[in-house]
Amino acid sequence: MKVSRLRKGLICSLFVSIILLLTACGGSETSGSGGASEDGTYTFKVSHVVQESHIWHKTAEKFDGELQAASDGRMSLEIYPASQLGLEQDMVQQMESGSIDFGFLTNAYMSTREDSLNAWFMPFLFSDLAEAAEMRNSEEAREMLASLESQGLVGLDFGFAGNRHILLKEGFVQSPEDIKGKKVRIIGSPAFQSFWDKTSAGPTAMPLSEVYTSLQTGVIDGMDIDLDALVTEKYYENAEYLTLTNHATFPTVIAMSKQVFDGLSDEDQEIIQTSLEKAVDWGVEEAIQREETNLEKLKEEGVLVKELDGSAFEDVSNEVRDEFSAESEIIKNFIETAE
Secondary structure (H helix, E strand, O other): OHHHHHHHHHHHHHHHHHHHHHHHHHOOOOOOOOOEOOOOOEEEEEEOOOOOOOHHHHHHHHHHHHHHHHOOOOEEEEEEOOOOOOOHHHHHHHHHHOOOOEEEEEHHHHOOOOHHHHHHHOOOOOOOHHHHHHHHHOHHHHHHHHHHHHHOEEEEEEEEEEEEEEEEOOOOOOOHHHHOOOEEEEOOOHHHHHHHHHOOOEEEEOOHHHHHHHHHHOOOOEEEEEHHHHHHOOHHHOOOEEEEOOOOEEEEEEEEEHHHHHOOOHHHHHHHHHHHHHHHHHHHHHHHHHHHHHHHHHHHOOOEEEEOOHHHHHHHHHHHHHHHHOOOHHHHHHHHHHO
């Protein structure tokens, strides 16, 4: 009887010791995505679809630096580029559940989930990237971000990759007739689909990962593209006629998991918002500079370049603007503010 009680006592003591040891060890590490340790440190997961050389990735790296500085090292980021954590649909689902903390999401994909985001794609609304970036702090832009809360996301800001242009295997574009019937890869967005349908081209939506080969093999005749992606993805290796159209801009919607955001203190929420704002301010200026350097790079690589007089697309542009203004008051107000 005494031996049995002694054994039970030893077993209980050993069990308690193991629990205490595991608790002590666990207290020095973060507990999963966005999880805080006992000393309040966080390692957040950030996902996006572009390459590490792209301006969105560089902005995420800048965000990491600003976040570490503002939090005295308590907060940092793990950045997963090039769809490493899945396509954007998968990324948003993981953000809703809190397994991914931040996403640099294309406005193209997000415009299929929130109609008002199509405002950024209204044709020929901005003559250059600087004009587009000025609308980032507009009341309409803030309303777009706020609307994402119903999807389990906290919309934080908009970053930019550049304005959109047209790259073709053969010939420049000076009027809708020049692209009539041509198979042009477009991003999957209601506004882009409407614009390209009205030009009488053959718009073809496809994932970014399929574009290089499709251009190479002639599955598509060209593409709707920003200069940063054109350089980083090297599409110019398979097509050499670039028409500078500035027919739309191309933002990223920077969002955070609402579940994770709501679990932070007011102070930590402020640190995140302030750090991201500084990073995006830097990223916008960098993107504007890249418009020039990317264009020079493309010319050096033998790409033929010509500018478009957008007046040839005025009728098409007005049709698209009227169509989407009728569907969304935010889009209507956005267009009026930008004009």
